[in-house]
Amino acid sequence: MRKWVVTAAVFAGLSGAAGAAVAQDAVSWRMQSLWDANTTPQKFEERFVARVAELTDGNFQIRLFSGGQIVPAAEAFEAVQSGAFEMMKTFDGYEAGTVPAFYFTSTVPFGFETPDQMEAWFYELDGLELARDAYDDYGLHYVAPSVYGEEPIHSTFPIESIADMAGQKGRFVGLAGQVMAAFDVAVTPMATGEVYSALERGVIDFADRGDLTANLEAGLAEVADYVVLPGVHQPVTATAYVANQEAWDALPRSYQAALELAAREVSGALRQHILVQDxxxxxxxxDAGIEVLRLDDEDVQAARPTAVEAWRAAAGDDELANRILESQIDFMRQLGLL
Known part of the structure; x- marks a missing residue:
């Protein structure tokens, strides 16, 4: 509550006496997102940049580009770091091989069960500060997360327990790949765009891909007869608004607050939209004949100790990754998840 009050108090400067000062500062940024043009998540990024403009009386304009439109998605981290453009929407897990802390600021397999739990870790505990610490060494500033719910598993065979996945070929990436390997899944990493054909040709038996709506639009009902919930490999997802540090530092504090507030508003709006659309x-x-299977809560709970071992292995001896992981584990224990 204290953090929210401070942010609200600072942001109040957008009206009243500070309004005249804000109006003198015209700022223009460019931002590349993760998403393709005209997709649902990209439309929420459009809402984000529009809200920032609204909160600053039109003086802070962000020109939005879709994923890969300025630079290939894999190069966005370095591009923002160098100042080629000011901000990106990213998934921290993409860089986790280099920065192990990012494993845990993006998604924790078998971890937080609801978006509210992970968002509380960011905003009510020390998650936001720890995420910012992870970016500090790279000339980047972690602005805020977008936190939303699970991704399902699509399977060509019935999965009714964690044990049913052992020995089968599954597509997972990042920390999910390491955790699922601990359950004897033959993990096959691949690009999202390859999942449909891999299921169709039997290269893999089951897969993580995206949220239910995206997977429906991608035609997975044509190549996998089963949807498995909950998505234990990615029960909660956090993407991130990340800015070039020098560009961030040059902003008036009221503009920084506008970015933070717009990000939090859009995070909630996107989460609620996905909840309905799912x-x-x-x-x-x-309706297409796909069977929905649900894993038993006790089975998921019994699997968590194995997942915790995989988390610790991923953190390795990285000091910050372990600080983040211990912070999350402490909260999970308070929540009764561990």
Whole structure:
């Protein structure tokens, strides 16, 4: 609550006496997102930049580009770091091989069960500060997360327990790949765009890909007869707004607060939208003859100690990764997850 009050108090400077000072500062940024043009998540990034402009009386304009439009997605980290453009929307897990702390600021397999739990870790505990610490050495500033729910598993065979996955070929990436390997899954990393054909050709038996709506639009009902929930490999997802540190430092504090506030508002709006759309997509999968299977809560709980061992192995001897992991584990224990 204290952090929220401080942010609100600073942001109040956008009206009243500070309004005249804000109006003198015209700022223009460029931002590349993760998403393709005209997709649902990209439309929420459009809402984000529009909200920033609204909160600053039109004086802070962000020109939005879709994923890969300025630079290939894999080069966005270095591009923002160098100042080629000012901000990106990213998934920290993409860089986790270099920065192990990013494993845990993006998603924790078998970890937090709801977006509210992970968002509380960011905003009510020390998650936001720890995420910013992880970016400090790279000339980048972690602005805020977008936190939303699970991604399902799509399978060509029935999965009714964690043990059913052992020995089968599954597509997972990042920390999910390491955790699922601990359950004897034959993990096969691949690009998202390859999942459909890999399921169709039997290269893999089951896969993580994206949220239910995205997977429905991608045609996975045509190549996988089962949807498995909860998505234990990615029960909660956090993407991130990340800015060039020098560009961030040059902003008036009221503009920084506008970015933070708009990010938090859009995070909640996107999460609520996905919650509604997931139910619609799930019904459409069932109408197409897809069977929805649900893992037993006790089975998931029993699997967590194995997942914790995989988390610790991923953190290795990295000091910050272990600080983040211990912070999350402490909160999970308070929540009764561990």
């Amino acid at each position: 139910q619609i997509a799930l019904a459409e999968f069932q």
